[in-house]
Amino acid sequence: MKYKDKDKFYDSPKWLRLRASALRRDNYEDVYAKRYGKVKAAELVHHIFPKDEFPEYAYALWNLISVSTSTHNSFHDRETDELTEKGRLLLVRTARKQGVEVPVKYASPTEKKSTPFRKDWYTY
Numbered sequence: 001m002k003y004k005d006k007d008k009f010y011d012s013p014k015w016l017r018l019r020a021s022a023l024r025r026d027n028y029e030d031v032y033a034k035r036y037g038k039v040k041a042a043e044l045v046h047h048i049f050p051k052d053e054f055p056e057y058a059y060a061l062w063n064l065i066s067v068s069t070s071t072h073n074s075f076h077d078r079e080t081d082e083l084t085e086k087g088r089l090l091l092v093r094t095a096r097k098q099g100v101e102v103p104v105k106y107a108s109p110t111e112k113k114s115t116p117f118r119k120d121w122y123t124y
Contacts (some may be wrong), residue, residue: 042066
């Protein structure tokens with residue numbers, strides 16, 4: 001996604017309202033740090049399922065988490081913009097909680113090997 005396109009998304013009134021809702025929901029606290037007993041102010045809202053890869057979840061409140069800048073940076077490899085292991089684990093936990101399929105790209109090696117049963121694979 002081009003830089004100008006990112007500006008359009010993050011400057012849109014729809015995103016700004018949703019961002020404010022997520023921050024209010026999370027009491028302006030870094031929810032990830034809070035999980036580990038630390039208190040940090042949230043400055044950003046992170047898309048758990050990356051917005052560029054999963055545009056269908058870009059405006060889903062369940063896909064957003066309020067975080068500090070340092071926590072947000074720990075979720076992304078800033079050179080490749082890929083999720084780090086910490087970001088991948090958050091995505092997997094969130095997917096399971098929401099009943100959303102874990103994308104193969106983010107599944108663990110054992111999850112990639114297991115194939116779900118699909119009735120349509122068999123003919124009768």
